[in-house]
Amino acid sequence: MLDHYDLTVSSDLANLARIADFVAGAALQLGLTEQQVFEVQMATDEACANVIQHAYGPGVPGELHVRCELAGGDFVVTIRDRGRPFDPRQVPPPDLTCPLEERQIGGLGLYFMGQLMDRVVFRSDPQTGNELKMYKRRSP
Amino acid sequence: MEVTSRQLKRVDLVKVNGRVDSATAPQLEAALQGITAQERFHIVIDMQDLEYLSSAGLRVLVSTLKLVRRWNRGDLRLANVPPRISEVLDLAGLNVLFQSFDNTTDAVGSF
Numbered sequence: 428m429l430d431h432y433d434l435t436v437s438s439d440l441a442n443l444a445r446i447a448d449f450v451a452g453a454a455l456q457l458g459l460t461e462q463q464v465f466e467v468q469m470a471t472d473e474a475c476a477n478v479i480q481h482a483y484g485p486g487v488p489g490e491l492h493v494r495c496e497l498a499g500g501d502f503v504v505t506i507r508d509r510g511r512p513f514d515p516r517q518v519p520p521p522d523l524t525c526p527l528e529e530r531q532i533g534g535l536g537l538y539f540m541g542q543l544m545d546r547v548v549f550r551s552d553p554q555t556g557n558e559l560k561m562y563k564r565r566s567p
Numbered sequence: 568m569e570v571t572s573r574q575l576k577r578v579d580l581v582k583v584n585g586r587v588d589s590a591t592a593p594q595l596e597a598a599l600q601g602i603t604a605q606e607r608f609h610i611v612i613d614m615q616d617l618e619y620l621s622s623a624g625l626r627v628l629v630s631t632l633k634l635v636r637r638w639n640r641g642d643l644r645l646a647n648v649p650p651r652i653s654e655v656l657d658l659a660g661l662n663v664l665f666q667s668f669d670n671t672t673d674a675v676g677s678f
Binding site: 444469 | 622623625
């Protein structure tokens with residue numbers, strides 16, 4: 428068992444499946460329950476889809492780095508890219524209670540990230556790029 | 568991800584297998600658009616072998632649902648929803664919008 432697991436892929440939606448498998452593998456190795464593995468997998472998928480769709484322009488090559496590790500009592504997924512910053516805080520949360528006709532379709536991915544993980548932290552730096560960290564408290 | 572459709576007399580039965588994420592959701596969308604473009608608005612989605620459904624997939628389901636329900640002309644109903652997928656629908660507040668059945672026979676018969 429390593430203390431961290433790293434994956435670098437090109438910023439391509441087709442790599443979402445690879446990322447999902449990677450995160451599931453790392454999460455299981457690092458002691459998460461099956462339910463927790465599902466939750467971190469989904470949160471990571473949503474986060475990476477956002478990065479891939481927003482970070483680099485169409486046809487512009489770029490990379491995405493995903494790290495899975497333990498930090499204190501948490502399982503932490505860190506997603507880094509060097510594209511345009513996508514700040515999750517800029518997107519309004521969806522209304523999940525309104526009737527069908529009024530349901531907006533955006534913002535659901537971010538909402539899931541916040542619901543499935545215990546903490547989501549976004550940072551953007553012109554030197555080092557964008558960094559999204561998501562924390563999942565492990566079972567005692 | 569694999570989408571296969573079967574056109575029954577009044578209802579279209581769509582089976583979705585594998586992962587529906589941002590990469591594959593467009594395929595699902597295309598399949599559903601292929602049905603509604605024929606003015607057919609009674610759809611059952613068989614989720615028996617659906618492993619994963621992201622918000623991108625949910626967006627496709629919701630937009631199709633809105634379309635088929637317009638003027639009460641039809642509906643989109645779910646069959647064989649796996650527990651994990653049900654969790655996702657729940658999380659999104661969408662389980663109250665979709666009618667779900669334990670098997671495709673009941674789902675098709677409900678129309």
